[in-house]
Amino acid sequence: MSRQILFIHGAGHKDQSLGSGKLISYLQKQLGSDYEVLAPDMPDPEHPTYQTWGGQIEQELGKLDTDALLVGHSLGGSMLLKYLAQGTYQRPIAGLFLVAVPYWEKQGWQLEYAVPDDFASRLPPIRHIFLYHSRSDENVPFSSLRRYQEKLPQATIRVLDGKEHSFTEGLPLLAQDIKQSSSRV
Template identity: 50%
Template sequence: MKKTVLFIHSAGPQDQQQGSSHLSAYLEKSLRNTYQFVCPKMPAPENPKYEPWKKQLEIELNKLTGEVLLVGHSLGGSVLLKYLSEESCNLPISGLFIIASPYWGLNENWQLKDFILQNNFEENLPAIRNLFLYHSRNEEIVPFTHHKTYAEKLPHATARELEGKEHLFLNGLPVLVYDIEGL
């Protein structure tokens, strides 16, 4: 039985050629021979609220069996971290991959209150041996300081500091595929 990769997309428009669509299509194409790929549409991505995203994530997780790899892009990564640190998940998680995610509450520009993590959220995460963080050093959408904050809070994570200013990863993210296949 194939392991499942569950991809949670970013906020904003998610139609073809928008938002996380390039990255998710790249991952699906790159991994389809070895992994089942699931990429649900999250509710109201242009005006996201945590509770509806949480409910959709629970629906998706409840459909899965066996080992799962969780991949979150931008807001999707924030949602995965919040969910996993506040709710119980009975699935065996082989890996958690957080890509260009905002650290809500970091400063006055990043204050979507319903997405802010609890203090010491890292202490409440399930034991996930393979945790990866990816962020472009010169990104303009989510500043690199967000990545550095996650890396400080999650010192056991492998932090991939990427050259350039990609946020959407329109041409894919080969190191992510490499890391997933390396598990």
């Protein structure tokens, strides 16, 4: 039986040239038949709201086996983390992999996407947490990684050289970490 991975894509349609679709395809190819990468289309991706995305995330999590592997890319990672911090999902998570995720400040329009200050204490049991970010990401400032690192000191940090955000050519470390962390379950 294959391991399930729920991948929550970033804002915009995942199949756009800089959308999450190429990273999703890369993972499917690299992980092979031992894994099933589930990458649902999120509602109204050009105008994402936490209310609609949170509801979709809840539905998708309800379909998963226990000890799920979760990947969030960019805004999708923000939405996934905020949902998990609500405290309603309490099933153990084998791995949480956050790629180029913005850390939203609690002001103005960003408030909708911001996690609570104490979000880390509200998360369900998560065996492995990985954070990936390019030093010169042109879409999400590198300081976002540092903010998450402060709040999630148990996370494994993967600082990547370059300015990649969408990882259209793939992210080998992500595939490697998924394989290694799921083999340690």
